[in-house]
Amino acid sequence: MSRSTCKVLYVSGEISPFVRVSALADFMASFPQAMEEAGCEARIMMPKYGTINDRKFRLHDVLRLSDIEVRSKEKTDLLHVKVTALPSSKIQTYFLYNEKYFKRNGLFADTRQGGDVKNSLERLVFFNLGILETLQRLGWKPDIIHCHDWYAGLVPVLLKTLYADCEFFRDVRTVLTIHNAYRQGIYPLKGFRKMLPDDVVDMLHVDHEDANLLMTAMEHSDALTTTSPAYAEKIMAGDDLAFGLQDVLAGRKKELAGIRNGLEVKQWNPSADKLIKRRFDAGRLEEKEENKTFLLEDSGLQPDDAAPLIGAVLNFERFQGADLLMEALDAVMKLDVRLVISATGDKKAIARLKEMAAGYSEKMAVHPEFTDVLYHQLMASSDMLLIPAEVESCGMMQFYAMCYGAVPVMYDAGGNASTVEEITGDGTGSAFVFHEYTADALAAKLAEAVDVYHDRQRWQELVTADMQRDLSWETSAQKYREIYEGILEGEE
Numbered sequence: 001m002s003r004s005t006c007k008v009l010y011v012s013g014e015i016s017p018f019v020r021v022s023a024l025a026d027f028m029a030s031f032p033q034a035m036e037e038a039g040c041e042a043r044i045m046m047p048k049y050g051t052i053n054d055r056k057f058r059l060h061d062v063l064r065l066s067d068i069e070v071r072s073k074e075k076t077d078l079l080h081v082k083v084t085a086l087p088s089s090k091i092q093t094y095f096l097y098n099e100k101y102f103k104r105n106g107l108f109a110d111t112r113q114g115g116d117v118k119n120s121l122e123r124l125v126f127f128n129l130g131i132l133e134t135l136q137r138l139g140w141k142p143d144i145i146h147c148h149d150w151y152a153g154l155v156p157v158l159l160k161t162l163y164a165d166c167e168f169f170r171d172v173r174t175v176l177t178i179h180n181a182y183r184q185g186i187y188p189l190k191g192f193r194k195m196l197p198d199d200v201v202d203m204l205h206v207d208h209e210d211a212n213l214l215m216t217a218m219e220h221s222d223a224l225t226t227t228s229p230a231y232a233e234k235i236m237a238g239d240d241l242a243f244g245l246q247d248v249l250a251g252r253k254k255e256l257a258g259i260r261n262g263l264e265v266k267q268w269n270p271s272a273d274k275l276i277k278r279r280f281d282a283g284r285l286e287e288k289e290e291n292k293t294f295l296l297e298d299s300g301l302q303p304d305d306a307a308p309l310i311g312a313v314l315n316f317e318r319f320q321g322a323d324l325l326m327e328a329l330d331a332v333m334k335l336d337v338r339l340v341i342s343a344t345g346d347k348k349a350i351a352r353l354k355e356m357a358a359g360y361s362e363k364m365a366v367h368p369e370f371t372d373v374l375y376h377q378l379m380a381s382s383d384m385l386l387i388p389a390e391v392e393s394c395g396m397m398q399f400y401a402m403c404y405g406a407v408p409v410m411y412d413a414g415g416n417a418s419t420v421e422e423i424t425g426d427g428t429g430s431a432f433v434f435h436e437y438t439a440d441a442l443a444a445k446l447a448e449a450v451d452v453y454h455d456r457q458r459w460q461e462l463v464t465a466d467m468q469r470d471l472s473w474e475t476s477a478q479k480y481r482e483i484y485e486g487i488l489e490g491e492e
Contacts, residue, residue, distance in 0.1 A: 006484055007041045008032075009142040011131060013108055013151030015044065017087060017372040018052050018095075020344070021107065021315060024149060024179040026396035027227065030264030033089045034473030038481045043140065047127050047151075048082055048095035050103050059084045059095060068137050070098075070129045072195040077101075079130045087372075088267045094138075096130045108151060108185075121191045124213075128154035129162075136168050144484050146175045147221065150185030153213030156220035157203045162196075173487045176221040178214070179393055181235055181243045182319055185213030205248070218248045222487045224256040225480070227394035231415030232258025241391055241414045257483060260419055262473030263399045268376075270404050270467075275376040280405075282467040285460065288380065288405050295381035299340050299365035307363075308453045309338045310446065311382030311406060313375065313397065314353075316345030321388030321411065322353070328439035329356055335443075335450050339364040340382070342374050379404035383459075384449050390437055392416040402430060402466035407459075409449050411437060427458055430466050 010032045016025040032042040052059070065081035082095040096102075101123040108120045131152060135141065147155055156174040163169050189211045192201050205215035218224060226232050231241070236253055238246035249256060270288075271281040277294040280287035293303045310332075314322040322343070325332075332339065341357075343350045343366055350368050357364045367374055379385065385401035385408050392413035398420055401408045407423075408431035410416060423429030434445040453459050 006039060006144070006481070006488075007140070007142045008035060008043075008144045008146055008484065009131075009135065010035075010042060010044045010146050010148065011152040011155065012044070012046055012148040015046055015086075015093070016375075018046070018057060018093075019049055019107065020370055021317065022180060022183075022320070023392065023395045023397065026400075027179065027261060028148065029086070030262070030267055030396075030473065031477075032086065032091050033264055033266070034262060034477040035480060036089070036091065037473075038477040040481065040484070042091050043142070044086060044091060044093040045131055045134065046093070046095060047108075047123070048097035048102050049107060051107075052095065054082065057084055065094075065134065065137055068130070068133050070126055070133050072125055072129065073197060074194060077126060079126070079133065081134055088264070094134060096127055096134060098126060098130075101126050121187045122195070124151070124185070124187075125154070125192070125195045128152055128158060131155060132158060132163055132169070136166075141168060142172060143488055144173050144175055146177065147217055148177050149179050149183060150214040150217065153185055153217035154200075156217055156222075157200055160220060161199045161203060171488075173222040173484075174217075174220070175223045175225065175483065175487070176217045178218070178224065178226040178235070178245070180391070181214075181241060181245050181393070182391055184215065184243070186210050187213070215245070215248045218245070218252065222255075223483050224249075224252060225483065226256065226258050226415070227261050228415030228418055229258035229260070230418035231393040232256055234414055239414075257479070258415070259476050259479045261394045261396055261399065262476045263396075263403055263471040265472060268379075268400055268403050270380055273376055273380065275373045276380040277377065278380075280380070282405070282464045285405065285463065291377065291380040292383070295340060295377055296338060299367070300361075301338055301340070301365055302362065304336075304338065306454075307336050307338050308383035308450055309340065309381060310384050310386055310409075311378040312339070312341045312386040312388070313370070313378065314341055314343045314345075314388075316343065316349040319389060319391040320345075321390055322349065324388045324390070324411075324437065324439060324442060325386065326353060326356065328442045329360075331439065331443035332446055333360045333363055335447055337363065337446070337450060340378065341366045342370055342378060343368050344370045379406055382406040383453060384409050384432075384446075386442075386446070387411070387416070388442060389413050389416070394419060398431060399471045402469055403471060405463045405467050407431065407449065407462055407466060409445055410434075411442070423452070423462065427461070430462075430469065 014025040015028040068079040235242040387410035420431035
C-alpha cells in the first residue's frame with residue numbers, strides 16, 4: 001500500500017477548540033494533522049453538541065448530507081451533518097446532529113460519570129450508527145476508522161454485524177486509542193437490547209448487566225494503542241491506573257502499542273502564535289514578560305517581577321486534580337506567587353473556587369471559562385504551569401507549557417511523567433514532578449519551583465532548554481502509520 005492511499009477517519013467525543021473536557025480534545029486538535037503530514041488522508045467526525053457555536057467555528061450545512069436515515073431497532077431518526085475545517089488545517093471535520101439528541105448542551109454521560117444515562121445511551125447509539133451511515137452518503141471510504149476512547153466503541157462491533165455484508169465497508173479496519181482508562185462508557189445492557197439487534201448486543205462486553213463500550217472496542221478493534229509506553233505497561237500489568245482493563249488486555253498484549261503524544265507546531269508556536277499578546281522565542285524572553293504583564297493586568301492582578309506567575313487549566317471532573325489544588329490553596333498562597341486559573345466543569349465547584357480566590361484577590365484570579373485565546377495566552381504568560389491531574393496516560397499540556405517557556409509542575413499521573421525529565425538538585429531536567437498525590441506534596445513542589453525561579457540564571461537556562469526540546473509528532477506519527485499499514489497489509 002502506498003503512503004498516499006491511506007485514508008483515515010478519526011472519531012472522538014471531544015476536539016479542541018470545539019469542545020474540551022480532557023487532554024483527548026488537545027490530542028485530537030493536532031493528531032489528525034500530524035497524520036496527514038505522515039502521508040494519510042484524514043477526516044474527522046464528532047457529535048454536534050448544543051454548546052458548539054456554529055458561527056464562531058464557521059460550521060455550515062451540507063445539502064447532500066441532510067436527512068440521512070439512521071435506523072435503530074425501534075425507530076428511524078434523521079441525521080444532519082455540518083462541516084468545517086479543523087483550525088490551522090484543511091482537514092474536513094463533520095459534526096453529526098439531530099435536534100432531539102444534541103440540541104441540549106450536555107456531553108455524553110454514563111453510569112460511572114452520572115448524568116442523564118438514558119438520554120446519553122440513545123444519543124450514543126444514534127452517533128455510532130450515524131458515523132457509518134454518513135460515510136456511505138458521503139461516498140468517502142476510509143481504510144481505517146480510528147476511534148478515540150469509548151465514544152465510538154460500537155463501531156468495531158457494528159462493522160462485524162449490522163454492516164458485515166455491506167460492500168462499502170469491505171476491508172475497512174479499526175484502531176482504538178485508549179486515552180482515559182477510567183472513562184469506559186458503561187450503560188445498562190437492557191437499553192442496548194431495546195435499540196440494537198441481538199447479534200450486536202451479543203458482542204458487547206458485559207459485566208453485571210452493564211455493557212462496557214471501552215472494553216467492547218478493545219475486544220473487537222484490529223489494533224490498540226495508548227498515548228505513552230509507560231501507560232501501556234501500567235495498564236497491562238494491572239496497575240491501579242488500569243481500572244480493570246488488564247483483564248481484557250491479557251489476551252491482546254501483542255496488539256497494544258504505547259506511543260507518546262506530540263506537539264503540532266503550526267498550532268503551538270510562540271514565535272508565530274496569533275492568539276497571544278506578544279510573540280516571542282527562546283532568544284526573546286523579554287517579550288514573554290510582556291505577555292505575563294498583560295495577563296496579570298487583564299485578570300485584575302498587579303504585576304510583580306519577583307513573583308512567578310503560576311498558570312493552571314482546571315476541569316472539575318474526577319481525576320483532573322482541581323480538588324487537590326483547592327485543598328492545597330492556602331499553602332500555595334503563602335508563597336510569593338501569582339496564580340491565574342482557567343476553570344471549567346461543575347459550576348458549583350467553580351463557584352467555591354471563586355469564593356476561595358476572593359480571599360486572595362491580590363494574588364489569584366479565576367477565569368470561569370475555557371477559550372482557545374485564554375489557553376494560548378496562559379501558556380505564553382505563565383512562568384510555570386501547574387498540572388495536578390491524578391490520572392493521565394500522557395497528556396498534552398506539559399508539551400504546550402515547555403514550548404511556551406512555562407516550566408511544568410506536575411503529578412506523576414501514569415504516563416505523563418515519562419514524557420519529561422524531572423528537575424533535580426543538579427539543575428537539569430524539564431519539569432518539577434511530585435510523586436505523592438497530596439496537598440502537601442503539591443505545595444512543597446511549587447515551593448521548590450519558586451526557589452529555583454529566584455535563581456534567575458538557572459531559571460532562564462531551564463526555560464530556554466524546554467523551549468528548544470523536540471516535542472514534535474514526527475516520530476510518533478510514523479509509528480501510528482506503521483500500525484495502519486500493518487493491519488491493512490495483514491488482510492491483503
